[in-house]
Every structure is written in C-alpha cells, then in structure tokens.
Amino acid sequence: MTNQTTEKLETLDTDAGAGGGLRLSGVRMLHSWRTAGIAIPFLILFVTLSITSQPFLHTSNLINILDQQAATLCIAAAGTLVLVAGGIDLSVGATYGLATVVAGEIAAHHSPVLAIGAAILVGLFVGLINGLIVTVFKINPLITTLAMSFVIGGLAVKVSGGNLIVLSQNSGFFKFANAQFLTVPSAVWMTLVVVVVLGLLLSRTSFGRYTVASGGNAEAARLAGVRVNLIRVIAFTLSGGAAGLGGVIDISRLLSAQAGSGGNALAFTVLAGIVVGGTSIAGGEGSVWRTAIGVLFIALIGNGIDLLGVDPLYQQIVLGVILLIAVGLDSWARHRRR
Amino acid sequence: MSVRTSEEHPHQTADIPGGDLVVAGVSKRYGGVPALSDVSLTIEPGKIHSLIGENGAGKSTLGKIISGVIEPDDGALTLGGQPLVLRSPREAIAKGIITIAQELAIVPGLTVAENVYLGSELTTGGFVRRRESRRQFRELAQHVGFDLSPDVRAGNLSTADQQKVEIMRALSRNASIVVMDEPSAALSSNESAALHEIIRSLARRGSAVVLISHFLSEVLSLSDTITTLRDGHLVRTVDASGATEESLIEGMLGRSLSSVFPEKAPVDTSAPIVLEVDHLSAPGVSDCSFVLRQGEILGISGLVGAGRSELARAIFRDAKVAAGTVRLSGSELDGHSPHRSIGRGLVLIPESRKEMGLLMGRSVRENISLSRLDLVSRMGWIAAFRERRSVSQLMEKTTVKAANMGLPAMMLSGGNQQKLLFARSLMCSPSVLIADEPTRGVDVGSKRAIYDLLVEMAQGGMGIIVISSELEEVLGLAHRTLVMRHGRFTADLSGEDMNEQSVLAAAFAENNAT
Numbered sequence: 001m002t003n004q005t006t007e008k009l010e011t012l013d014t015d016a017g018a019g020g021g022l023r024l025s026g027v028r029m030l031h032s033w034r035t036a037g038i039a040i041p042f043l044i045l046f047v048t049l050s051i052t053s054q055p056f057l058h059t060s061n062l063i064n065i066l067d068q069q070a071a072t073l074c075i076a077a078a079g080t081l082v083l084v085a086g087g088i089d090l091s092v093g094a095t096y097g098l099a100t101v102v103a104g105e106i107a108a109h110h111s112p113v114l115a116i117g118a119a120i121l122v123g124l125f126v127g128l129i130n131g132l133i134v135t136v137f138k139i140n141p142l143i144t145t146l147a148m149s150f151v152i153g154g155l156a157v158k159v160s161g162g163n164l165i166v167l168s169q170n171s172g173f174f175k176f177a178n179a180q181f182l183t184v185p186s187a188v189w190m191t192l193v194v195v196v197v198l199g200l201l202l203s204r205t206s207f208g209r210y211t212v213a214s215g216g217n218a219e220a221a222r223l224a225g226v227r228v229n230l231i232r233v234i235a236f237t238l239s240g241g242a243a244g245l246g247g248v249i250d251i252s253r254l255l256s257a258q259a260g261s262g263g264n265a266l267a268f269t270v271l272a273g274i275v276v277g278g279t280s281i282a283g284g285e286g287s288v289w290r291t292a293i294g295v296l297f298i299a300l301i302g303n304g305i306d307l308l309g310v311d312p313l314y315q316q317i318v319l320g321v322i323l324l325i326a327v328g329l330d331s332w333a334r335h336r337r338r
Numbered sequence: 339m340s341v342r343t344s345e346e347h348p349h350q351t352a353d354i355p356g357g358d359l360v361v362a363g364v365s366k367r368y369g370g371v372p373a374l375s376d377v378s379l380t381i382e383p384g385k386i387h388s389l390i391g392e393n394g395a396g397k398s399t400l401g402k403i404i405s406g407v408i409e410p411d412d413g414a415l416t417l418g419g420q421p422l423v424l425r426s427p428r429e430a431i432a433k434g435i436i437t438i439a440q441e442l443a444i445v446p447g448l449t450v451a452e453n454v455y456l457g458s459e460l461t462t463g464g465f466v467r468r469r470e471s472r473r474q475f476r477e478l479a480q481h482v483g484f485d486l487s488p489d490v491r492a493g494n495l496s497t498a499d500q501q502k503v504e505i506m507r508a509l510s511r512n513a514s515i516v517v518m519d520e521p522s523a524a525l526s527s528n529e530s531a532a533l534h535e536i537i538r539s540l541a542r543r544g545s546a547v548v549l550i551s552h553f554l555s556e557v558l559s560l561s562d563t564i565t566t567l568r569d570g571h572l573v574r575t576v577d578a579s580g581a582t583e584e585s586l587i588e589g590m591l592g593r594s595l596s597s598v599f600p601e602k603a604p605v606d607t608s609a610p611i612v613l614e615v616d617h618l619s620a621p622g623v624s625d626c627s628f629v630l631r632q633g634e635i636l637g638i639s640g641l642v643g644a645g646r647s648e649l650a651r652a653i654f655r656d657a658k659v660a661a662g663t664v665r666l667s668g669s670e671l672d673g674h675s676p677h678r679s680i681g682r683g684l685v686l687i688p689e690s691r692k693e694m695g696l697l698m699g700r701s702v703r704e705n706i707s708l709s710r711l712d713l714v715s716r717m718g719w720i721a722a723f724r725e726r727r728s729v730s731q732l733m734e735k736t737t738v739k740a741a742n743m744g745l746p747a748m749m750l751s752g753g754n755q756q757k758l759l760f761a762r763s764l765m766c767s768p769s770v771l772i773a774d775e776p777t778r779g780v781d782v783g784s785k786r787a788i789y790d791l792l793v794e795m796a797q798g799g800m801g802i803i804v805i806s807s808e809l810e811e812v813l814g815l816a817h818r819t820l821v822m823r824h825g826r827f828t829a830d831l832s833g834e835d836m837n838e839q840s841v842l843a844a845a846f847a848e849n850n851a852t
Contacts, residue, residue, distance in 0.1 A: 205718045206711035213708055216697040223656065223688050223695070224762065225680035225709045284699060 038277050038290055042297045049300060053307040061303070063184055067253065069299045070177070070187040071096065071246030072266070073292055076273045077198045078235075078242030080291040083274055084202065085235040086215035086283030087134060087141040092243040093267035094149035095126045097259055098156040099247025103173075104165035104257035112173035120244040126152055127240020131233030141236075149264065156259035165257040177252035187249045194242065199288035211235060215283025272319060273298055276326045298322075357418025358382050359404070359435075359515055359546065364413030366399055373399045375570045376413070381515065386537060386547045388557040388578075391567035391590050392781035397550050398519055400567070404548060405437035405517045406430030434514035438504045438521055446493025451475040453492045454506045478506055482536065496643060497529075505536055516540055517548045520779070529642065534560055552781070553808075554583045566590055590782060599814035600786075600793045605634045611668075612801035613684075613770045615653060618662035622648030624825045625662070630770065630801040635792065637816025638805045639841050645825035646805045647689050650772045653803075654686045655679045667769055680709055685763045689774040689805070695759050696747045703729045703743040706761045713765070732761040737787050753784020760791055771795060772803045777811065789815060809838060821845050 049056045066073075075092050082089045099119040107115035130148055134141045167173060177187035202208040213221035214228040222228050251257045277294025279286025298319060305315045359381040366374040374396040381387050381404075389397040402408045404415070406424030415422040417433060424430045427437065444453055451472055452459075459466045475488040484502050486495075492503055501521065508516050521533055537560055540547050551557050557564060561578040566589035573589045613630040622645040630636050638646050651657040653664050655674045664671045666682050673679075676686070688694035696705050706729045707714060714725040729743050738757045740750055747755055756776065763771055773792065777785045792815060796802050806812050812819055819836050821829040821844035829844030831837075 204720060206715050206720055207718055209704060209708065209711055209720070212700065212704070213697055216699060217693075219694050220688075220696055221708070223654075223676050223686060225677045225766075227675065227677050284697070 038293045038297055042293050042300070045297065045300050045304070049304045049307070053304065056304070056307055059183075061307075063188065065296070065299050065303055066188045066191070067185050069295055070191040070253075071250045072269060072273065072299075073191045073295050074194045074242045074249070075239070075246045075266070076270045076277075076291050076295050077195045077288045078239040079270050080274050080277070080279050080286050080288050081198065081202060081211055081235040082141075082232075082239045083279050083281065084215045084283055084286040085211045085232050086218060087232055087236060088271070088281075089127075089130065089145050089236060089239045090142065090264070090267045090271075091126065091130060091145040091149040091152060092239060092246075092270055093263045093265065094152035094156065095123050095240055095243035096247040096250070096266055097261050097263060098126070098152050098159065099123050099244040100251040100257035100261055101156050101160040101165060101259050103248050103251050104167060105159060107167055107173040107251075108165065112176060115173060116176060116248050119248045120241055123244020123247065124237055124241040126243070127237040128233065130240060131236030134236065135229035135232050149267065153259065153263070160257070160259045162259065165251075167251070167255045167257075169255060173252055174255060175252075177249045185253075187253060190245070190249065194245070195288060195292050198238070199292075202286075202288050207231070207234070212284055215280075215285075217284070269298065270295075272323050275330070276322055278326070278330070280330050281327060282330075294326075358416075359422070360416045361400070361404070362414050362416070364400070364403060364410040364415070366396075366403065366408065366410050372570050374403070374410070374567075377567070377570075377572045378413075379565050379572065379575055381546045381548060382563075383514065383546045384541055384544050385562040386541050386549055386560050387563045387565065388549045388551060388561040389565050389567060390551065390554070390557055390586060391573075392783055395567040395590070395781075396570040397567050399570075401437070401517050401519050401548060401550050404430075404515070405435055407437070431511060434512060435517065436508035436511055436513040436515070437517040437519070438501070438508060439519050444492045444500045444503055446491065448492055449489050450486050450492055450495070450503055451488035453503050454478070454488075454510055456507065458511065474510075475506075478510055482506065482509060482539065501529075501533065502536075505540075509540075513540075513545055515546045515548065517550070519550045520552065521549070530556065552779075554586050555810075557586070558583065587782060600790050602635075602815075602817065603633070603793065603797055605631060605796075605817045607631070609633055612666070613653070613803075614663075614665040614668075616663045616665070618649070618652055618664065619660040620648065620652035620657045621660075622825050623652050626822075626825075626827055627662075628820060628827070628830070630803065632769075632799050632801055633796050634818065635796050635802045635804060635816050637812035637819040638803060638822060639809060639812045639819055640822035640845050642807060644822040644845070646822050647774055648825070649822065650686060650774050650803070650805060654684060654772065656686070680766055680768070683766075683769040685709075685766050685768040685771050687759045687763055687771070687773045687776060689778070691752075691755050691759055691778075696755060698748040699746055701744045701746060702733070702738065702740050702750070702758060705747050705758050706732055706743075706765065709762050710765045728765065729761075732765055735764060736761040736791060751781070751784070753780040753787070756780050756784065756788060757791075760788065764795070768800065770801045770803070772805070774805045775807065776804060777806070777808070809841060813838065813841070 055061055075096065079089055079092060099122055102122050103115045103119035106118050126148065130141075130145055133139055133144045133148075175186075177185060177190075179186040181189060202211060210221070210226045210231045213224070213226050214231045218228050250261075273295030274286070274291045275281055275294070276297060277287070277290035277292070279291060301318055302315050305312060361377060361379050361381070364374060364377050365372065377396070377400060379387075389400060391397045399408070403410050406427045406429050409425065415424070422433065424433070424435075430437070445456065448456065454475060455471050459471065472488050479486055482505070484506065486499060486502060486506075492500060495503070518537070534556070537547055537549065549557065549560060558578060558581060563575060564578050564581055564586065565575040566573040566586060568590060609632040611629050612632050615629070616627050618626045626649055628636070638649065640646050648657065652659055654676060655664070655671060655678065656676050658674070666684055671679060671682055671684065692698060697708070703725065707725055711720060714721055714728055726743065733740070733743065736757045738750075738754050738761060740754060747758060750758070776792065777788055780788065792802055792804065804812060804815055813836060816836070818830070818832040819841060820827050821831065821841055823845055829840065831840055831844070
C-alpha cells in the first residue's frame with residue numbers, strides 16, 4: 001500500500017497545484033469517505049441501538065423499518081441517478097401523492113393491475129415532462145421540479161376531489177405490497193429489486209457511465225459524444241416512475257390515499273437520504289447502495305428515538321445537523337480538489 | 339502613481355521595501371516527494387527574471403513560495419536584507435509582491451474598475467467612493483497606456499483585456515515584485531506583444547518581474563536573467579544575452595532535443611479527400627471552404643477570436659450552422675450533435691481540456707473509454723476486462739504515464755491529461771481529427787510526444803486539423819496552413835510560402851479581410 005502511494009505521488013504534477021500533497025490527501029480522503037462513508041456511522045448506530053434498546057434487534061422491528069421505508073428507498077434510489085446526472089427532483093413527493101390517489105381511485109372500481117399500472121405510468125409521465133422541460137427548455141431543474149410539484153399537487157386534488165380514499169383490505173390490491181415471502185412482505189422484496197437494478201445500472205452499465213459523465217462535466221461529456229439530454233430525461237423519467245411505484249406500494253400497505261400525502265416532506269427526506277449517502281449535490285458522483293444506507297440511517301435515527309423514548313423533536317434537529325455535515329463534507333472535498 | 343486608500347488597508351500606503359529578493363536554499367516537499375530542493379537565487383529590482391523548466395520541475399512551486407501561497411519547508415527568503423516570512427498571499431501583497439496567476443482571478447460580474455480595486459476599495463465609512471476610484475483608474479490606465487473603460491463588465495472582455503485588468507490591479511498596489519505564471523498562455527501573438535511591452539515597462543519602473551513561462555522565445559526576448567529548474571533542482575542561472583533556445587532546452591531536459599518537431603512526411607496529393615467543407619457559415623465563421631486529404635495535417639492559424647475554435651465546432655456540428663455543408667468521406671454530415679459526428683468518424687479534441695475535455699474527478703479508464711463504451715460492452719453492460727485491455731493498449735499507444743488506470747484524471751500532469759484525450763480519440767478510430775490547441779499548458783517533453791502522435795495518426799491515414807495559437811507549432815506540423823481573420827480565411831499557404839511572415843501578414847491583414 002505504501003509502495004503504491006509513492007508510485008501515485010510520482011505521477012502527480014506538483015508544479016500545477018497549490019499543494020499536490022494536500023490535494024492528494026484531500027482526494028484520497030474524499031474517495032475513502034465516499035466509498036466507505038455512511039456505512040461506518042450506520043454500523044455504529046445499528047450496534048448502539050442493538051445494545052441500548054431491547055426491541056430494536058427483533059426481526060419484526062427490522063422488517064417493519066424496511067417496510068415503512070420501502071417507498072422512500074425506491075424513490076431515493078432513482079433520485080440518486082437524477083442527482084448524479086446533474087439534476088435534482090423535488091417533485092417526487094407530489095408525484096407520489098398523485099400516484100396514490102390515481103391508484104386509489106382506479107382500484108376502488110377496477111382491477112388492481114390497472115390501478116398499479118396506471119399509477120406507475122403517471123409517475124413515468126411526470127418524470128418525462130420534468131426531463132423534457134429541464135433539457136429542451138433549459139430551465140433549472142430545481143425550479144422546474146418545484147413548479148411541477150405544485151402543478152401535480154393540484155392535479156392530485158382534482159383527481160381525488162379532495163377526499164380521503166379508503167380501500168378494503170380484501171381487495172387484490174392489498175396483496176401487492178403485503179404478500180409475504182419468507183416472512184418478508186413483497187414491498188421489501190420489490191424495493192430490494194429496485195435498489196439492486198438501479199445500483200447496477202449506475203455502476204456497471206454504459207448508461208451509468210454516461211450519467212456520471214453528464215453530471216460531472218456536461219460540456220465535456222457532450223463533446224465526447226454522450227447524449228447528455230437523453231441521459232437526463234431518462235434519469236428524470238426513472239425518478240418519476242419510482243415515485244409512482246412508491247405511491248402504489250404505500251397505498252397498498254396503508255389502504256388509504258389522500259392528495260396531500262407525500263408532498264415536500266417526502267421530497268426532502270429522499271434528498272436527505274441521497275446526500276447523507278454521499279452522493280454529490282453537484283452531480284457526477286454517487287452510488288445507489290449508499291443512498292439506501294443513507295435512507296436507512298435516517299430511518300434508524302427515527303426508530304431509535306422512538307424506541308428510546310426520546311422527545312421526537314430531536315429527530316429533526318439531528319437530521320438537520322447530519323445533513324449539514326454530509327453536504328459540508330461534499331463541498332469541502334470538492335473545494336480541496338481545485 | 340498615487341493610489342491611496344482608507345485606513346482599513348494599511349498595506350496600501352505602507353512603504354514598499356525595495357532591494358533584492360534573495361531566495362536561499364529553499365526546499366519544499368509534497369507528501370515526501372521533493373518538489374524543490376535547495377534552490378537559491380537573487381531577484382533584482384528593475385530586472386526580468388524568468389523561471390523555466392518542464393511541468394513538475396518546480397518553477398510554479400518556487401513562484402508560489404515567492405508570492406506567499408505556500409511556505410517552504412527549508413531555507414529562507416530575504417527582501418532588501420530583511421528576513422521575509424510570508425504566511426499568505428495577503429502578507430506577500432503587503433510587502434509589494436503581487437502575483438498574476440495562470441488562471442485569471444477576475445470577477446466577471448464586476449466592472450473593470452471594481453476588479454482593479456477589488457479588496458482594496460476606496461471607502462468612506464464603508465461606502466465605496468465610486469467617482470474617486472474611477473478617477474484613479476483613469477490615471478492608472480493612462481500611465482500604463484491601456485485603453486480600457488472602467489465601467490465595462492470584466493466578463494465581457496477578451497482574455498487579453500482581462501489580463502490587463504489583473505496587471506492594473508498589480509500596479510494599483512505598488513508592486514515591487516510581480517510574479518507572472520504563464521501570462522501569455524491564453525494570448526494570441528499580437529496580444530502577447532502588448533503584454534511584453536507591459537512587462538518591460540514594469541521593469542523600467544523599477545519592479546522586479548518573475549516570469550514563469552513555457553515559451554522559450556518569449557523568455558529569451560524579455561528576460562535579463564534566466565533560471566532553469568529540473569526535477570526541483572536549480573540547473574543554472576544565466577544571463578539571457580548568453581542563452582539560446584537550444585541551450586535552454588538542453589538545460590530543461592538534461593539532454594538536447596534533436597528537433598522540436600518530427601519530420602514531415604510528404605502528403606500524397608492524390609489521396610482521397612476525407613473532409614470537404616463548403617461555404618460554411620456559422621456564428622463567428624463566414625463562408626469557409628477547404629478540403630482535407632487522407633494523411634494530411636492542416637494547420638489553422640490566426641489570432642485568438644479569429645473564429646478558429648468556432649470553425650472547429652461548426653464542422654463538428656456542435657454549433658448552429660447557418661449555411662454551407664460539411665462532407666465526410668464523400669457523404670454529407672448532417673444532424674447537429676457531437677454524438678452523431680463521432681459516430682461518422684469525426685472527432686474533436688477541444689481547446690480546454692479542463693472545461694471541455696475531461697471528467698477531472700473520474701478515472702483515467704473512464705475518461706478514455708467514454709466515447710466508445712459500446713466497443714467494450716454488450717447490451718449496455720460494461721465488460722470490465724475488455725475495457726481494461728482496450729484502455730491499457732490505448733495508454734501505451736499514446737504514452738500516457740499514470741501509476742494505474744484508476745487514478746483520477748486530475749492527478750495527472752497537463753501533458754498526460756492531454757494524452758488522455760488523444761487516447762479517447764484514437765479509440766473512436768476517426769477518419770478526421772480536429773485538435774484545438776493540442777499542447778496548451780503542456781511541457782516540452784510531452785509536446786514532442788503529442789507531435790509524434792499527430793504525425794503518426796496522419797501517417798495511419800487520418801486527416802488532421804491542428805488549430806494552434808503557437809505559430810511555430812502550426813508551421814512545424816502542418817503540410818498546409820489556413821489563416822483566419824474575422825471568421826474568414828485570408829490565406830492558404832503551403833510549401834515555401836508557409837512561413838512566419840506570411841502567416842502573420844494574413845492574420846493581421848486589414849485590407850485582405852472581406
């Protein structure tokens with residue numbers, strides 16, 4: 001390892017930067033922080049909770065956490081692609097809400113399959129629109145998706161007529177997220193599939209490479225022949241689709257839907273999970289599995305605070321501080337690199 | 339020169355210590371690797387002292403020590419006999435040591451005058467005294483002979499004018515020592531000439547100028563004293579009058595460079611045409627026509643802003659084309675995306691590798707394979723083994739030196755970064771390559787490697803267009819040179835006619851244009 005270090009140092013252009021050595025250590029630190037990153041605090045938190053709280057380590061509690069986080073995990077996994085591609089999607093909360101009411105309205109009268117398909121399609125469509133607005137009209141993605149979330153939120157109210165939709169438990173629709181396989185509900189299995197597929201998509205395929213390139217240096221990527229706009233549209237579409245899927249999973253789990261569910265709180269929780277997982281807010285770096293750990297890390301904090309009987313208001317404070325630390329580390333690391 | 343500021347900036351009015359700046363036995367290590375070992379030299383007021391050496395030789399490190407950006411590990415600086423300890427650029431500025439860095443530190447949104455007085459604004463009770471600073475600006479501009487309006491936004495200026503703003507900033511602070519790191523790297527020849535006059539006038543006014551440059555002709559024509567560095571060691575400090583380009587190169591490399599450019603292979607005039615540009619007009623380009631044959635290296639020369647890069651982008655179909663056609667190997671290149679052009683066998687190496695070429699934070703491997711991932715993947719799934727094999731072959735061909743292909747691009751030297759772009763282009767096996775400023779900010783050794791590569795690619799049957807601000811580069815490489823001015827070709831030179839005088843004449847030709 002030390003041999004390797006000196007070898008690397010020799011290739012360093014010490015003439016070009018203020019402190020080659022400093023820069024090197026910064027970069028290596030960034031690298032190790034990004035790859036191991038969130039896994040270490042996650043493990044520490046996990047072990048701590050296992051010791052301090054009796055009920056924590058119970059299978060039912062753990063499965064329950066995963067079940068509750070299924071929608072967030074799916075949405076955050078796809079959101080990672082958007083962030084890595086250099087965008088941001090704040091409309092996922094509203095899209096999730098729209099998907100739940102669409103699924104609910106259809107499931108109440110028609111087949112569950114139609115309800116599920118329609119909700120996911122609605123999500124994909126919203127994502128496609130987001131992507132097209134961002135790339136074709138070149139409107140800042142933050143503003144685009146924020147504006148879209150108002151539009152979608154309004155549409156959701158229109159669809160549901162402002163009513164709470166309640167479904168019966170014996171509908172086939174209930175099975176979608178609650179069917180048990182190896183004592184684990186299907187919602188968790190679906191989430192696992194989504195996370196693994198999107199994770200491989202980002203890390204092992206040419207689409208993933210193009211995504212990283214588009215977010216890292218869009219101009220360079222474009223001149224190298226990457227269809228940056230196409231990549232971004234696909235990322236946004238996947239994000240919308242995941243929000244649709246998340247909405248379906250949750251209405252199937254909870255059997256009730258309301259236009260306002262999800263909303264901006266969900267969008268920010270998703271973003272927090274992605275960023276805590278070490279994905280750069282500026283694009284060009286990130287990984288789906290770390291996003292998953294980031295989301296679960298935040299969930300564990302909530303779960304731990306519940307189990308330990310701590311005042312829930314601390315959960316938000318802790319979350320805020322962790323988020324600042326994550327973003328701060330990212331920006332510090334990027335700054336170091338210059 | 340009377341620039342005065344309020345009490346908040348005492349360094350402005352402080353007496354600037356004059357005298358010799360003595361660097362005694364200075365060493366600097368980065369993570370155990372010496373960047374500078376026991377370097378001693380004396381910088382005298384009123385003299386232009388150049389530091390030369392390959393990338394990594396330590397010249398910028400030395401410049402940064404003088405300007406307070408980094409502190410030496412060993413050794414000491416004295417200024418006029420007094421010990422000089424600099425912990426930050428701010429302290430250096432307070433001592434009258436001003437740096438004009440390679441990358442310009444201009445705030446594009448501020449006006450010229452605001453930029454000049456940035457950080458040392460004339461204020462009364464916290465308010466900027468606009469009128470007063472504008473008056474002082476005019477005085478200063480008149481003094482140095484710059485024709486710059488104080489109220490223009492700096493972002494709208496050309497690179498050369500932005501450089502003038504930096505120089506004025508240095509002057510407004512009564513610089514006794516001015517450190518310039520590659521000041522003319524981004525300038526065209528006439529702008530460089532203007533800069534040279536400024537550098538000389540700085541020295542005439544009694545300032546010491548420390549000039550760090552890759553351009554040996556510039557160094558020779560400007561300097562009083564030249565210090566050559568190699569691998570962090572001082573090779574020698576000589577009087578410029580006794581130095582020649584050859585002796586400097588020999589000192590930098592430790593060997594003599596047989597010739598700077600590889601021998602030109604004759605081009606077969608009956609070779610098939612690979613690129614045909616016909617009456618092409620695009621933003622910054624009007625009515626350009628030419629043909630490029632297989633194995634031919636075509637140079638495009640002209641001043642910065644003459645439309646060379648714009649032409650490259652128009653051919654590459656990366657700019658909106660107003661009129662005209664581009665035919666690649668006989669069939670028209672349509673559509674307007676680089677993706678399409680690359681697929682058809684036309685590749686561009688853009689002028690700025692940092693902004694437009696590389697993913698600096700990503701690995702050598704990812705940077706090389708980016709354009710042709712399809713060659714190493716099946717159904718979108720990247721075959722890691724095939725990718726590694728292709729990349730290592732390409733690295734060998736283009737002589738990229740990196741400890742391993744997982745290293746981020748930013749860890750490589752400028753020359754190796756440039757070679758990454760060549761490796762990427764080679765992977766596309768294009769029929770036409772456009773290389774825009776292929777050796778900007780690249781050291782002498784890597785330059786030669788890149789020249790060899792270009793010649794080799796041409797011999798392999800590629801048509802190559804080289805766009806360069808370095809006249810000698812175009813003349814040394816190209817079989818034929820087109821000179822641009824105001825978006826048009828003003829000359830098509832080859833053989834005996836292709837020389838410095840004729841290219842410059844065409845580049846400046848007022849009456850030839852339009």
